[in-house]
Amino acid sequence: MPDTYDILIVGGGMTGASLACALGGTALRVGVIEAAPVKNGAQPSFDTRTTALTWGTQRILEAIGVWPDVAAHAVPIKKTHVSDQGRFGFTRLDCADYRLDALGYVVENRLLGKALLDTLQRHANIEFICPARVQDVETGADAASITLHAGQGSRQLSARLLVIADGRHSTARERLNIKTSGRVYNQSAIITSVTPERGHEYTAFERFTPGGPLAVLPMSGTRCAVVWVAPAGQVPALLALDENTFLAQLQRQFGGRLGKFSQLGARREYALELMRAAELTRPRAVLIGNAAHTLHPVAAQGLNLGLRDVAVLARLLCEAARHGTDPGAAGLLDEYARLRRSDHAAVTAFTDGLVRIFSSDFAPLALMRNIGLLAADLLPPVKNYLARRSAGVAHAKLAVMLNESRRKSA
Ligand SMILES: Cc1cc2nc3c(=O)[nH]c(=O)nc-3n(C[C@H](O)[C@H](O)[C@H](O)COP(=O)(O)OP(=O)(O)OC[C@H]3O[C@@H](n4cnc5c(N)ncnc54)[C@H](O)[C@@H]3O)c2cc1C
Structure with a gap:
């Protein structure tokens, strides 16, 4: 008989570990399966990169209880300066003009990873299964089951919901034959x-x-x-x-x-690659983070988008835990897909558009983009929109809603 969980998260990287932290303290039994051993620094999600997080994302990390461990190492972004090499256009933003303490924060992945793993291990309802690699996935009407390889042997686990968070080359997504484009x-x-x-x-x-x-x-x-x-x-x-x-x-x-x-x-x-999964859900399975969308880092949006997946899904799951309803119910998964699709489409189009527009040497296009940069620098309404968008101000409400749901389901 496979060991049974409410939720199994495949991949304990940035988004998988964040979701686990968000579900800590609920009545759900959660397992997180991570292939890379933690101790030898082999975890690809928590490597030597730094990540720029928006002000709105910082609020999400606060809502899931991770920010106190990160805050001492996070460097605020107070100003931005965007320019086009060898041309006249540039745009500057300063958080002081928008009454924000920062437009965002720069965090070393290694330190954010440590804070996530420390936080999830503080919760008795979260089991971190590592190192263990998911090799096979099956979904049915009532449960999803996985086969994982750990040490010398294989193990079977099942859950009412499988969260696929194993990154851009996701094995779980492939096993479910979910197509991608990009x-x-x-x-x-x-x-x-x-x-x-x-x-x-x-x-x-x-x-x-x-x-x-x-x-x-x-x-x-x-x-x-x-x-x-x-x-x-x-x-x-x-x-x-x-x-x-x-x-x-x-x-x-x-x-x-x-x-x-x-x-x-x-x-x-x-x-670098652009990828979007054709489906965000299957019966008893849901995709988050890089397994659902992989972006060019031009606008530093990948993890910010992934953590919004986490905030939305965690809120729906906390509500299910609070009301004692099925966390893998079709209605819950449909709601997640409905809430996330437009954000995925907008951010994917925005980042890919930036790459296309700014890598063109076609003179009229170069002129237009430089006029655009200057207009953004000089016109207060455009600048204001850009600043609020860069800081992810609108996304802070996801953190507020998640906070409320976590509090009520604890
Ligand atoms: C150069 C670069 C710079 C970036 N800068 C920024 C930035 O400034 N801001 C920003 O928001 N985003 C940035 N990003 C994007 C960001 O790094 C990703 O969005 C983020 O890492 C996605 O996290 P994830 O957990 O979804 O996937 P991943 O980081 O890929 O994690 C997946 C996890 O799943 C595990 N795994 C894989 N297969 C299995 C399996 N079969 N079984 C069990 N576990 C498995 C892996 O070991 C890994 O830990 C950048 C990306 C790049 C490449």
Whole structure:
């Protein structure tokens, strides 16, 4: 007989672990299955990257009880500066103009991962099953069952709801034969860090270059995180450069706004892809995070979008726990899909549109985008809209609703 849970979450990365934290303290028995061992730093979701979170996402992390463990390490983004390399357009935002304490926060994935795992392990109703790899999935009318490989053997588990959170190359999604659409960008991101000569003053810079966007984000002290997107074919040569030559190339792309860069950190490459799953639910199964949508990092939206999946699904599940109803009921899953579809479509179109518009050298398009950047800088209503959107202000209400549901279902 398979061991039985209310909810099984496949993947204990950023979104899977966040959902588990959100369900902590409810009457639901929850299992989280994570393939990568925690201790040796092999967890791909909690690697050496940094993530820019919006002000609205910070509220979600607060609602699920994780923020107190993150706050001391989170660096506020107080200003942003977006420009188009070699052209006239730029846009600046300052949180002080919108009475916000920050537009967002930069957090090291490793530290956010530790905070998530520490938080979920504090809850008696959450079982962290790790290392264990899900190999097979079946769904039926009343339950979903999975086969996982752990240590030397296999185990079967079943649940009233299976949450698929195992990332862009999701095994669980493939086993259910859920189709995907999208495109592979001919670009890769190089992640690293530098110390600029001048202080970052909590400013996040994004500079569009013909090869791809370059982001320089504030970290603690004087360090800055770098996400340099370049044509995929050029990345191996860039990674092979010695440190000084790489720094000089990076400096040429970014310009002198922060003075001279030094102290290059470790460099890692990430291939970039756009992907959306054709279905968000199947009977007794639901997709969240990168398993449902994978984005280009140009607008730093991937995890922000995934944590909104978490906030919406967790609220519906807390309501089910509170009323003693079935957490895998078809009506609940339909409601989740209804609430998430338009956000997925809008954010996917927005990020892909940015990549297309800013990688074109076609002169009329370059002129239009620079006029757009200047208009956003100079026209208060446009600027106000942009600031509220960048900070994810509208999404804070998801956190408020989740907080309320968690409180009532505890
Ligand atoms: C270069 C780069 C920069 C980014 N910067 C930002 C940013 O600034 N802001 C932002 O919002 N987003 C950013 N993102 C996106 C963000 O990293 C992702 O949205 C986020 O990692 C998605 O989390 P996830 O948990 O859904 O998936 P993943 O991070 O892929 O986690 C999936 C988890 O499932 C586990 N797993 C996989 N298969 C199995 C299996 N069969 N059984 C059990 N477990 C399994 C994996 O080990 C992993 O822990 C960036 C992405 C990239 C590539």
